[in-house]
Every structure is written in structure tokens, then in C-alpha cells.
Amino acid sequence: MSDEPVISARGLTKRYGDTVAVDGLDLEIGRGEVFGLLGPNGAGKTTTILMLLGLTEPTEGTVRVLGLDPARNPLAIKRRVGYLPDAVGFYEGLTGRENLRYTARLNRMDPDEAEARIDMLVDRVGLADAADRPAGTYSRGMLQRLGIADALVKDPDVLILDEPTAAIDPEGVSEMLDLIRTLATDQGVTQLISSHHLQQVQEVCDRVAIFVSGRIVASGTTHELAVGGAGPERLELRIDGGRDDLVRALEGVPGIDDIRPGRRPGSWEVVVAREHAGEAVRALAAGGIEILELRRASEELDEIYRRYFQEVTTHAG
Amino acid sequence: MPDERMPPGWPIVARKEFTDHLYSGRFVALLAVLSLAGAGAVFAASTGIRSVAPQTVGIPALFLRLFTVSADPVPFALVVFIAFLGPLLGIMFGFDAISGERNQRTLARLVAQPIHRDDVINGKFVGGLGIVTVVFVALTLFVAGIGIFRLGVVPTPAELARLSVWVLAAIVYVGFWLALAMLFSVVVRRSSTSALIGVSIWLGLALFGNLAARLVARLLAPSGPGAALAEARLETLLARISPMTLFSEASSALLDPTVRTTGVVTLAQLDRAIISNLSLVQSLAVVWPQVVTLVAYTVICFGLAYWAFMRQEVRA
Numbered sequence: 160m161s162d163e164p165v166i167s168a169r170g171l172t173k174r175y176g177d178t179v180a181v182d183g184l185d186l187e188i189g190r191g192e193v194f195g196l197l198g199p200n201g202a203g204k205t206t207t208i209l210m211l212l213g214l215t216e217p218t219e220g221t222v223r224v225l226g227l228d229p230a231r232n233p234l235a236i237k238r239r240v241g242y243l244p245d246a247v248g249f250y251e252g253l254t255g256r257e258n259l260r261y262t263a264r265l266n267r268m269d270p271d272e273a274e275a276r277i278d279m280l281v282d283r284v285g286l287a288d289a290a291d292r293p294a295g296t297y298s299r300g301m302l303q304r305l306g307i308a309d310a311l312v313k314d315p316d317v318l319i320l321d322e323p324t325a326a327i328d329p330e331g332v333s334e335m336l337d338l339i340r341t342l343a344t345d346q347g348v349t350q351l352i353s354s355h356h357l358q359q360v361q362e363v364c365d366r367v368a369i370f371v372s373g374r375i376v377a378s379g380t381t382h383e384l385a386v387g388g389a390g391p392e393r394l395e396l397r398i399d400g401g402r403d404d405l406v407r408a409l410e411g412v413p414g415i416d417d418i419r420p421g422r423r424p425g426s427w428e429v430v431v432a433r434e435h436a437g438e439a440v441r442a443l444a445a446g447g448i449e450i451l452e453l454r455r456a457s458e459e460l461d462e463i464y465r466r467y468f469q470e471v472t473t474h475a476g
Numbered sequence: 477m478p479d480e481r482m483p484p485g486w487p488i489v490a491r492k493e494f495t496d497h498l499y500s501g502r503f504v505a506l507l508a509v510l511s512l513a514g515a516g517a518v519f520a521a522s523t524g525i526r527s528v529a530p531q532t533v534g535i536p537a538l539f540l541r542l543f544t545v546s547a548d549p550v551p552f553a554l555v556v557f558i559a560f561l562g563p564l565l566g567i568m569f570g571f572d573a574i575s576g577e578r579n580q581r582t583l584a585r586l587v588a589q590p591i592h593r594d595d596v597i598n599g600k601f602v603g604g605l606g607i608v609t610v611v612f613v614a615l616t617l618f619v620a621g622i623g624i625f626r627l628g629v630v631p632t633p634a635e636l637a638r639l640s641v642w643v644l645a646a647i648v649y650v651g652f653w654l655a656l657a658m659l660f661s662v663v664v665r666r667s668s669t670s671a672l673i674g675v676s677i678w679l680g681l682a683l684f685g686n687l688a689a690r691l692v693a694r695l696l697a698p699s700g701p702g703a704a705l706a707e708a709r710l711e712t713l714l715a716r717i718s719p720m721t722l723f724s725e726a727s728s729a730l731l732d733p734t735v736r737t738t739g740v741v742t743l744a745q746l747d748r749a750i751i752s753n754l755s756l757v758q759s760l761a762v763v764w765p766q767v768v769t770l771v772a773y774t775v776i777c778f779g780l781a782y783w784a785f786m787r788q789e790v791r792a
Binding site: 205206209212214215233234235237238240242244246247248249250251252253261262264265266267306309313 | 482483485488489492496499500580581582584585586587588589590591592789790791
């Protein structure tokens with residue numbers, strides 16, 4: 160049972176008329192894993208989440224959450240899955256606490272148990288002082304915190320967070336990420352986090368998938384993605400000298416694919432086969448070139464991310 | 477593996493709706509308006525009845541006259557007033573049922589809880605009906621209290637039975653408007669637009685319904701012998717499309733045991749008719765079509781709202 164993925168999707172597809180929102184998605188998330196679904200707005204992240212929760216019907220493909228089919232057992236799944244929707248809202252006339260109480264009732268929780276849990280949760284998300292004010296007076300960031308508490312009221316086994324860091328100040332973001340980490344490590348809560356803020360969530364995710372135009376274009380641990388699998392290494396460097404110096408120094412090093420201007424002004428990018436990267440660096444030093452800065456251009460995940468996003472925008476434009 | 481057994485979700489939604497309505501400003505405002513107007517109408521009616529007290533001996537169901545008689549200075553009887561303002565009650569408690577959830581962005585959160593999607597709309601309808609019931613029962617008791625005080629007449633069990641059935645009919649009538657308003661709240665995104673559509677239909681029917689029926693009847697009526705009668709019958713028929721007419725006719729028979737028909741009556745038919753009082757069951761039989769039609773209207777409207785809501789995407 161424990162080896163079985165908590166969330167799995169196979170060939171998941173959602174079409175609205177002619178437009179394809181989600182296109183043959185395959186996904187597996189194991190117990191206690193924190194999985195990041197990263198992609199630009201409109202990539203189909205929310206649609207995917209709604210299908211996982213059984214809130215919208217897939218056009219094709221199968222979904223299993225906790226081993227259950229959302230189309231057949233929606234209540235059993237929704238009892239155990241906490242969900243923070245994108246741009247979450249609350250009943251403005253009710254206080255934060257009353258809003259959470261309603262959620263607890265909808266989950267058929269014991270009132271006393273629910274009350275204790277709500278107390279603990281509003282404290283945990285830093286809303287203890289505001290909990291008895293109407294939710295209509297909350298700021299966007301406070302609503303987001305209340306949303307987290309709301310998703311946790313039912314003490315879920317699985318947590319699905321849609322853009323959890325949107326509209327929160329930087330301090331709030333790191334608190335939120337701490338909370339996500341703690342939930343995963345201390346309570347083994349499986350989490351699916353959708354975001355378009357890669358930098359914010361990449362550090363808490365065990366695995367991420369880059370999701371663009373309804374398709375996963377890359378997935379793996381952040382490290383796997385960063386090294387880009389079997390592709391060549393890209394060394395970005397700034398040196399005291401020009402391209403000719405580089406060419407001269409790297410002469411005789413096997414696997415050099417390209418020497419070209421880097422992304423940043425004044426920098427150069429050396430594309431070299433992975434196994435010869437170290438050799439290339441040594442050759443530069445041996446060639447007497449003063450290296451002012453050296454970094455693996457491909458190490459930055461957001462660069463990959465940006466590349467995919469650019470592809471999308473060029474296609475769209 | 478089937479869904480684990482859980483108590484149904486709609487009572488939880490209904491309870492929340494009911495409580496929300498109960499503490500809402502609109503509820504207080506409506507109750508105030510209804511109580512004032514109700515008190516005014518009954519006070520006037522009871523004064524009117526007292527002034528002709530000597531002749532009232534032997535009038536059947538005198539107590540119920542409180543509801544059906546108008547007298548100076550209030551130009552309408554309580555039932556007319558309810559037929560007119562009842563729709564507002566339904567519209568006010570229904571116009572933002574679903575659109576309000578969308579505007580506050582709570583719908584996705586709500587349907588992600590372990591309830592079925594129809595629990596949302598069913599619960600909201602039941603909660604709305606609950607609050608309408610509270611309003612009507614309170615209003616009727618209030619009015620009856622004034623009546624007992626002013627007339628010194630205590631209602632008989634038969635009168636109470638008629639009153640109860642009438643309150644049920646009024647709840648169904650307002651239930652129709654509640655369902656209609658909820659239908660608009662599903663279909664129209666903006667709550668204000670939804671409210672305006674509901675109010676337009678209400679005012680349109682209230683002010684021009686009968687006029688339209690008369691005009692159309694005049695246009696369509698055949699000429700020749702019996703034309704006047706045919707026209708009158710057609711007009712009655714057309715007017716009965718409106719739920720207001722249906723409710724008014726149902727009220728008239730339910731609250732007055734002497735009403736024997738709601739249709740067109742010729743003098744010849746009345747000739748040598750024996751004046752007698754109908755029992756409640758007989759009165760109900762007289763307006764059975766009206767009552768059934770009102771129920772059908774309500775069911776159809778709610779059915780449409782339900783269907784539209786179930787087909788909608790959560791995110792829109």
C-alpha cells in the first residue's frame with residue numbers, strides 16, 4: 160500500500176471545445192512527497208488540480224488519488240484532501256474562525272475537536288489576533304494564510320495548494336514554505352504545489368514538473384533538471400581577455416561544442432561535453448587566462464524555466 | 477469501494493444559509509417592512525369590521541376577514557399585499573445564492589469539501605425556504621394576535637386549519653420566486669444583474685400582467701354571439717399564467733369558505749344557487765389547479781437552476 164503512489168494520473172486530458180487545456184498528462188506522486196507543478200498562468204495547472212479533486216471531468220485518461228477514482232468516490236477523496244484554491248476567498252460577513260468552523264462542519268468533524276484544531280491552526284498561520292474579525296476586512300495575504308488553515312482543518316493526508324505564495328509578502332512566503340516543509344517531514348503530508356514562482360517553491364519541492372500549454376516539458380528533482388540530463392555542460396565565464404584567448408586556451412580540449420557570447424554582457428559561454436567540462440576548466444587555468452567569474456550556466460533551474468516560457472511566448476506571439 | 481457513509485451535506489449548507497439570512501440586514505429590513513404593512517392592513521381591516529359589527533353576526537370565518545378585507549386608510553388587504561411583496565422576499569433571499577459564492581471566490585473551496593455538488597444548491601434552496609417559513613409564520617401570528625386583540629374573536633380550529641394551508645401556499649408561492657432568483661444567480665455572473673432581472677420580472681408581472689392578459693384577450697377573442705363571455709374566459713386563462721394570479725385566487729378560496737369558484741360566473745349560474753359554506757377540503761378542491769400549477773412552477777424553476785448549476789464549471 161505504501162509503495163502505491165498517492166496521486167497518479169495517466170493520459171489525463173481536458174478539452175474545452177477545440178482548445179486543449181491539459182494534454183495527455185502523466186503524473187505520479189508518492190507518499191510524503193512534495194511535488195511542484197510549475198508553469199506560467201494558463202498552462203492548465205488549475206484544470207489539472209480540479210480533475211484530481213473530481214471537480215471537473217477529464218475528457219480522457221485516468222486519475223487515482225489515495226487509490227480512489229475521483230469520479231466514483233469524490234467524497235472519500237475530498238474528506239482526506241485539503242485544497243487551497245487559486246486566489247482563495249471567504250465569506251466576508253463571517254469571521255475567519257466562523258469560516259473555518261463551516262469547513263469543519265462540512266467535513267463532519269466533532270465540534271469540540273474542530274474548535275481545538277481551529278485554535279491551533281489560526282495560531283500556526285499567524286492569524287490568532289485577526290481570527291475573530293470578519294474575513295471581509297482581511298488583506299489578500301491574510302486570506303491566503305486563512306486559506307492554508309482552511310485546507311488543514313480536516314487534517315488531510317494530501318494537500319493541494321494552488322499558487323500558495325501568491326499575494327504574500329516575502330516574510331510570509333518563507334513562513335509558508337517552512338510550514339509546507341514541516342507538514343511533509345513531521346506529518347508525512349503528501350503535497351502538490353502549483354506555482355508560477357519557481358524560485359519560491361523550488362527549495363521545498365522534492366520533485367518538480369515544468370508544465371507548459373497543458374504538457375509536462377521536463378520533470379525530475381531540481382538537481383536532475385538543473386544538470387539537464389545527458390546534454391552538454393554550459394560554462395558561463397567572464398575573463399580578462401577576448402574570444403581569441405579562449406579559443407587558444409581550449410585548443411586540444413575534446414568535446415568543445417561552441418564558444419559564444421554569454422547571456423550577460425561581457426561574458427562568454429563555453430558549451431562542452433559533460434565528461435570534459437573539468438578538463439576545459441583546467442585548460443583555461445593552464446592557458447594563463449585570468450578567470451573573473453565562472454559558473455555553470457545550466458545550474459540555474461529558472462534558466463530552463465525561462466527558456467520554456469520563452470518558447471511558449473514565441474509560439475503564442 | 478463506495479464512498480464511506482457520511483451524513484448528507486445539504487443540511488449543513490442549509491443551516492449555514494438559514495443562519496446567514498437570519499442575521500443579515502436584508503432580513504431585518506424585510507421583517508420590518510412586512511410587519512409594519514401587515515399591522516397597518518390588519519388594523520384597518522379590524523376597524524372596518526368593528527364598524528359594521530352589528531351586521532357581522534353569522535358571517536362565516538369572520539376572523540379570516542382580517543386577511544382578506546381592505547378598509548380605509550390602507551387600500552389593500554393583507555393577502556393582496558402578500559401576493560405583491562412575496563416575490564421580493566424570494567428574490568432577496570435567492571438572487572446571490574450562487575453568484576455570491578462566485579464573487580467571494582468561495583465556491584471552489586466549498587465544493588472541494590466532502591459534499592456533493594447538488595448539496596450546495598439544494599441546501600441553499602432549503603435554507604431559503606426555511607427563512608421564508610419563519611417570516612410567514614411570524615407575520616401570520618403577529619397579525620392574528622392583533623386581530624384577536626382588536627376583534628375579541630378567537631379563531632376556530634377550522635379557521636386555523638385554513639390559515640395553515642394558506643401559509644403553506646404562500647411558502648410555495650415565495651418558493652417559486654426563490655427558485656427563479658436562484659436560477660438567475662446561477663446563469664448570471666453579477667449578483668446585481670441577477671437581482672435586477674428578478675425585480676423586473678416581478679414588477680412587470682405585478683403592474684402589467686393583468687393589463688397584458690386583457691389586451692391579448694381582446695385581440696384574440698372571437699366576434700359574434702357570446703363574444704364577451706369568451707373574451708372574459710380567455711382573459712382569466714391568460715392571467716393565470718402569472719403566479720401572482722394563481723396565488724391570489726388560491727388565497728381567496730382558502731381564506732373564504734363562501735368562495736365557490738375562481739372562474740367567470742354568469743348570473744344565470746348563480747340563479748337559485750344555495751348559499752352555503754364550503755369545507756376546507758372543498759375550498760382546496762376549488763383552487764387545486766392553482767395550487768398544483770404553483771408547485772409545478774416552483775419545481776420547474778428549481779429544476780432549471782439545478783440543471784444549470786450542475787453543468788457549470790467550478791472555475792468560470
